[in-house]
Amino acid sequence: MRIGLVGKGKMGNEIIKVASGLHLEVASVFDIGDIINEETTKQVDVFIDFTSKDAFLNNLQLLLACEKPLVVGTTGWYEQMEYVRNAVENASGTLLYASNFSLGVQLYFRIVSEASRLIDPFSNFDVVISEAHHTAKLDYPSGTAIQMANRVMEMVKRKKKVLTDLTQGKAVGKDDLVVSSLRVGSTIGEHTLLLDSEYDEIKLTHRAKNRTAFAEGAIVAAKWLVQKRGFFSFDDFINDRLKS
Numbered sequence: 001m002r003i004g005l006v007g008k009g010k011m012g013n014e015i016i017k018v019a020s021g022l023h024l025e026v027a028s029v030f031d032i033g034d035i036i037n038e039e040t041t042k043q044v045d046v047f048i049d050f051t052s053k054d055a056f057l058n059n060l061q062l063l064l065a066c067e068k069p070l071v072v073g074t075t076g077w078y079e080q081m082e083y084v085r086n087a088v089e090n091a092s093g094t095l096l097y098a099s100n101f102s103l104g105v106q107l108y109f110r111i112v113s114e115a116s117r118l119i120d121p122f123s124n125f126d127v128v129i130s131e132a133h134h135t136a137k138l139d140y141p142s143g144t145a146i147q148m149a150n151r152v153m154e155m156v157k158r159k160k161k162v163l164t165d166l167t168q169g170k171a172v173g174k175d176d177l178v179v180s181s182l183r184v185g186s187t188i189g190e191h192t193l194l195l196d197s198e199y200d201e202i203k204l205t206h207r208a209k210n211r212t213a214f215a216e217g218a219i220v221a222a223k224w225l226v227q228k229r230g231f232f233s234f235d236d237f238i239n240d241r242l243k244s
């Protein structure tokens with residue numbers, strides 16, 4: 001499998017390192033300003049994109065026109081999910097996305113769902129999400145925190161609205177699910193689900209120690225995707241693996 005890497009930043013460089021350890025070829029690297037077309041992507045079997053929301057959305061049609069599967073690690077674009085899904089389907093293309101390619105986070109997502117299900121009947125507990133990342137991160141809340149919030153909203157019936165920004169002079173409602181973002185130093189990624197009552201608190205935290213798990217997950221997903229066609233999330237891959 002020959003990888004076409006889109007974006008050579010922190011994650012792009014990690015993909016190059018992990019791919020080399022797995023004896024996989026990164027056949028082409030497309031950084032900002034590089035041309036993506038049929039000619040320049042001849043050597044590529046699958047694209048892996050770690051850029052930015054704007055870069056990903058701007059490159060999407062160009063990438064689909066190359067008729068290669070596309071693994072998307074880039075976050076920040078989930079409000080355009082339907083646009084992206086339609087673009088992939090109209091092009092009869094193949095795309096898999098994840099907010100977080102760490103297998104530990106995929107396990108954590110399931111723990112978040114289960115904790116939310118358990119706390120649902122106990123209305124004396126509030127539920128809050130927080131995330132911390134490095135100061136260079138462009139999007140907030142993190143894609144991972146958005147997916148945690150989706151899981152909480154699915155299970156905790158008293159939460160009606162996700163609140164990612166506070167308003168001066170306005171208190172937080174009991175039915176608001178607060179998602180708070182902190183940007184500090186070179187923090188790789190930390191997510192917490194906090195269950196808080198008058199008497200005690202339960203904190204469930206996932207802390208990434210480095211970026212290797214993100215890169216490994218994206219490469220494993222790329223290997224799975226080259227056999228497929230359609231629009232997928234990393235959950236589809238995990239569920240498929242759990243079956244076999």
Ligand SMILES: NC(=O)C1=CN([C@@H]2O[C@H](COP(=O)(O)OP(=O)(O)OC[C@H]3O[C@@H](n4cnc5c(N)ncnc54)[C@H](OP(=O)(O)O)[C@@H]3O)[C@@H](O)[C@H]2O)C=CC1
Pocket residue numbers: 006007008009010011012030031032033050051052053055056059072073074075076098099100101102139214
């Ligand atoms: N799903 C997951 O597991 C993970 C997702 N992420 C997400 O991945 C994305 C990238 O993260 P990270 O690597 O830390 O960010 P970086 O800023 O370190 O890297 C992004 C790279 O993309 C380049 N770029 C910008 N525009 C384009 C373009 N049009 N075409 C090609 N390359 C372009 C940037 O170039 P320049 O610097 O010159 O602008 C930069 O080199 C973010 O959205 C982040 O949230 C991050 C970690 C894990």
Ligand SMILES: O=C(O)C1=N[C@H](C(=O)O)C[C@H](O)C1
Pocket residue numbers: 075099100133137141142143144145188189190
């Ligand atoms: O920008 C990052 O660095 C990360 N982004 C992802 C996200 O937005 O959830 C995943 C990881 O936490 C690192």
